[in-house]
């Protein structure tokens with residue numbers, strides 16, 4: 001199959017490389033010349049495990065090309081829309097400018113039989129509106145909605161071995177055609193084991209935002225329990241383990257700590273609330289406001305605990321921040337809880353020196369006022385306190401005794417509940433965590 005992927009960011013670049021890996025002939029298109037130049041040279045424009053290897057092998061086969069010129073989309077059979085849908089400035093709603101621009105620039109190049117496949121996360125109702133634009137440009141082309149569930153850090157694995165596939169297609173022959181094309185893209189290559197849900201546009205769009213709303217709710221649920229654990233001396237990690245053994249609950253996504261961030265969960269739960277409101281279902285999702293509020297409270301709680309560790313004053317104290325990315329195995333700092341806490345600590349008077357294995361350049365662009373180090377030890381040199389905000393493997397593996405020799409004072413906030421309190425206390429550290437005694 002000849003495929004274009006329009007938008008080559010965290011989602012699109014991985015999707016393009018994986019589609020080439022599955023044997024398709026792929027053209028990646030983006031408006032960002034610098035990104036396209038890197039991809040065309042076989043280099044990943046961001047950190048994502050497994051992507052560099054895929055780009056190298058795909059470039060060698062000649063099955064993967066990149067361009068900024070949309071007219072090159074002419075002659076391709078299927079066109080994935082993978083551009084950003086960020087939160088609008090000052091509003092909860094999603095900004096659909098990029099999706100609209102991508103479809104508008106693709107429209108003149110559509111041919112009969114082409115399938116336009118939406119992957120971006122969009123408010124329910126967007127697909128039906130875009131289907132009208134596609135049909136007006138080329139009556140014999142069809143639009144499908146195929147939401148993406150990949151996680152950053154596991155993006156390649158999740159794309160090549162998804163938990164499920166969802167196709168939102170119209171009724172009738174056009175829908176049959178779209179399904180056949182999607183099957184040829186995925187089913188032939190992935191095999192028939194992947195669960196498949198074939199449905200209408202609105203259901204497909206709602207599957208995506210419902211999944212993210214559920215995940216966000218699960219995280220905020222355990223963080224709410226952590227708040228109660230904090231005032232009772234209970235241990236939220238033991239609670240999560242114990243309730244997680246119940247198969248109906250499950251242990252995954254019950255890690256209490258600094259809460260969720262990134263380019264998806266925060267903006268998606270807000271856009272979902274905004275859209276429900278527009279549709280007159282305001283009451284349905286009011287709980288998501290609380291999910292968001294619980295999540296944001298984690299960040300101020302981390303700042304407060306750091307202040308407590310420093311005898312109630314951050315002024316002039318050196319704080320070593322370990323972790324800036326919104327999660328490990330990613331360089332993404334979009335709505336990163338770690339970066340937010342680092343910035344709050346600084347604006348409250350601390351001298352912050354931060355280190356992250358991959359995210360320093362992105363963090364530096366957003367917060368040039370912070371000081372950055374090139375290793376955990378450099379960040380921690382003579383520090384009055386260490387705050388661990390992203391649970392990279394190398395931080396989890398720190399030796400409390402050796403690391404203790406670097407710092408000025410052995411004070412640590414474990415913002416991700418990822419260290420052993422016993423080991424750190426045994427090495428003379430004052431250890432604090434969120435939801436743990």
Ligand SMILES: NC(=O)c1ccc[n+]([C@@H]2O[C@H](COP(=O)([O-])OP(=O)(O)OC[C@H]3O[C@@H](n4cnc5c(N)ncnc54)[C@H](O)[C@@H]3O)[C@@H](O)[C@H]2O)c1
Pocket residue numbers: 006007008009010011012029030031032035082083084085098101102105119120121122148149150151152263264
């Ligand atoms: N990042 C993820 O893990 C993930 C997972 C599932 C779904 N999503 C959804 O996928 C979409 C993309 O997310 P992302 O994280 O990849 O964003 P991103 O910002 O990393 O990438 C978006 C890309 O689109 C490009 N672009 C913007 N306008 C364009 C246009 N008119 N034509 C061509 N390219 C254009 C940008 O230059 C950028 O490279 C969002 O809707 C997001 O919610 C993301």
Ligand SMILES: O=c1ccn([C@@H]2O[C@H](COP(=O)(O)OP(=O)(O)O[C@H]3O[C@H](CO)[C@@H](O)[C@H](O)[C@H]3O)[C@@H](O)[C@H]2O)c(=O)[nH]1
Pocket residue numbers: 121148149150151152153212215219252253254255256257258259260261262263264265268326327
């Ligand atoms: O128990 C947990 C699990 C996660 N997190 C945090 O939650 C955020 C999101 O994590 P994760 O969901 O793993 O990362 P994303 O790559 O943002 O993936 C989410 O968002 C994507 C974009 O929509 C979806 O495709 C994925 O299915 C969905 O998991 C991160 O800040 C994590 O630190 C926790 O605090 N506790």
